[in-house]
């Protein structure tokens with residue numbers, strides 16, 4: 001409610017980023033969404049007076065984000081979300097939300113290439129859009145690419161801060177571990193067969209049925225997907241799919 005009216009500036013800015021219907025500026029006094037820009041402008045001046053430039057940057061990102069959501073004029077067409085370090089390639093990656101028509105699209109840049117890369121993920125703009133939605137969008141993105149790139153490390157705060165970032169990473173790891181354990185519980189004879197064939201099957205943590213194994217068609221150069229739901233495999237590189245019988249036949253042919 002109004003417990004935050006004497007809270008530090010950053011806390012109040014964080015509450016505003018959640019785009020609440022009512023934002024209390026005093027006891028029983030609250031501001032509608034159309035006055036958020038004015039409030040943030042005042043906070044920005046306070047942060048400038050405090051010489052807290054990190055907070056100034058944060059306020060600017062929240063201001064831009066809310067101006068997209070609440071249809072206010074703004075000079076920028078993007079919000080900086082955060083900068084991460086990709087653990088696999090050692091590059092710094094910056095994430096942005098860019099306004100395109102009625103969508104906020106997720107883009108990234110990295111230090112080897114300043115161009116915006118489309119991440120193929122977006123949020124539809126509506127009155128209720130909040131920082132929570134942005135966190136969810138990014139979490140899904142990290143989760144989707146975890147297998148290929150691993151999980152990133154935190155570098156610099158934008159709309160999202162370090163604490164929010166690591167909450168996201170912990171939730172991804174928890175989900176992964178849950179599915180890995182579940183997959184092991186639901187292990188089928190097909191997995192035993194792949195083990196005996198030295199294809200080293202491992203659960204990939206995406207759901208309770210998905211495993212990865214060395215692809216025999218490429219002599220183990222890459223992985224193929226295995227599902228214990230129907231006990232089938234598929235390799236997108238080699239354009240091969242089938243079941244245990246198909247693999248047995250392939251091995252019998254002397255491969």
Ligand SMILES: [Zn+2]
Pocket residue numbers: 215216217218222223224235236237238239
């Ligand atoms: Zn293959």
